[in-house]
Amino acid sequence: MYNHLVVDRLSTSFIALSDPTRRLILERLARGAASVNELAEPFHISQQAISKHLAYLERAELIEKRQQGRQRLCALRPQAMNEVVEWVEKCRDFWEQSFDRLEALVKEVQATENKSARRRR
Amino acid sequence: MRAAADSRLVTITRTLDAPRELVFRMWSRPELVTRWYAPRRCRLEVLRFDFREGGEFRYRISEPDGSGCLCSSMFTEIVAPERIVYTMWFSDEEGRFVTAASIGADPDWPDRTTVTVTFVENDGRTTMTLHQTVPESVAKRTGAYPSWVEMLERLSEELLKEDRSR
Numbered sequence: 001m002y003n004h005l006v007v008d009r010l011s012t013s014f015i016a017l018s019d020p021t022r023r024l025i026l027e028r029l030a031r032g033a034a035s036v037n038e039l040a041e042p043f044h045i046s047q048q049a050i051s052k053h054l055a056y057l058e059r060a061e062l063i064e065k066r067q068q069g070r071q072r073l074c075a076l077r078p079q080a081m082n083e084v085v086e087w088v089e090k091c092r093d094f095w096e097q098s099f100d101r102l103e104a105l106v107k108e109v110q111a112t113e114n115k116s117a118r119r120r121r
Numbered sequence: 122m123r124a125a126a127d128s129r130l131v132t133i134t135r136t137l138d139a140p141r142e143l144v145f146r147m148w149s150r151p152e153l154v155t156r157w158y159a160p161r162r163c164r165l166e167v168l169r170f171d172f173r174e175g176g177e178f179r180y181r182i183s184e185p186d187g188s189g190c191l192c193s194s195m196f197t198e199i200v201a202p203e204r205i206v207y208t209m210w211f212s213d214e215e216g217r218f219v220t221a222a223s224i225g226a227d228p229d230w231p232d233r234t235t236v237t238v239t240f241v242e243n244d245g246r247t248t249m250t251l252h253q254t255v256p257e258s259v260a261k262r263t264g265a266y267p268s269w270v271e272m273l274e275r276l277s278e279e280l281l282k283e284d285r286s287r
Contacts, residue, residue, distance in 0.1 A: 088131065095133045095251055097160035102147050105157050106139045109146075
């Protein structure tokens with residue numbers, strides 16, 4: 001039902017995602033890589049505070065830092081995000097498939113009950 | 122129920138062409154539950170089914186590759202034929218909570234998650250809605266985070282689009 005191997009990373013991802021500032025950083029990075037300064041700008045918080053948030057995201061492997069010329073840029077890493085989405089998909093899939101069976105069973109029970117109701121008439 | 126709503130992991134809605142009483146019955150009798158409560162590829166054994174508030178529902182689900190798990194649930198709310206709420210966890214043979222570490226998985230997992238199913242009838246058709254929350258301890262550590270799943274999905278869709286256009 002659950003893929004245990006990816007779960008450790010998942011819980012790190014969940015924690016990284018639990019903060020609104022970090023989610024906004026991710027949304028910003030979805031539009032392209034950015035330097036720490038650029039990321040700090042819209043939030044009116046210190047660069048130090050931003051670095052702390054970035055460390056969370058980096059630990060969860062949701063982002064990576066890379067050197068571009070003289071600048072260090074932050075960029076999204078889609079892999080970890082896809083894992084979270086896949087895991088949720090898996091849970092959803094479990095229920096969808098079970099519900100397909102439930103639906104078939106409802107029809108079966110209805111047919112049986114209709115038949116015995118007719119017999120009683 | 123605000124906190125639970127915020128930590129929703131999965132929401133599934135299904136409308137069935139049957140009265141609510143019948144759909145509810147599918148959830149409330151072990152001989153019926155056995156026949157659907159897992160995808161078709163899995164083997165499901167219902168070990169205990171005590172359908173009342175505080176009652177236990179214990180089962181084993183095995184995947185075709187031989188992997189599987191023993192799960193236990195406790196019904197916390199039953200309002201026939203409207204609503205069923207239960208808490209799920211991985212368990213040992215006696216239904217006791219086991220940590221994931223003891224079954225060889227990550228120590229942060231498993232956790233209790235809560236499942237809420239509601240049944241609404243309209244014109245002889247029943248809409249069944251299921252919510253499953255994120256694991257409790259994850260929710261506790263992370264606080265409320267509305268719709269992060271949607272946000273992630275949107276992001277990863279965007280990223281996929283970008284990948285394709287490259």
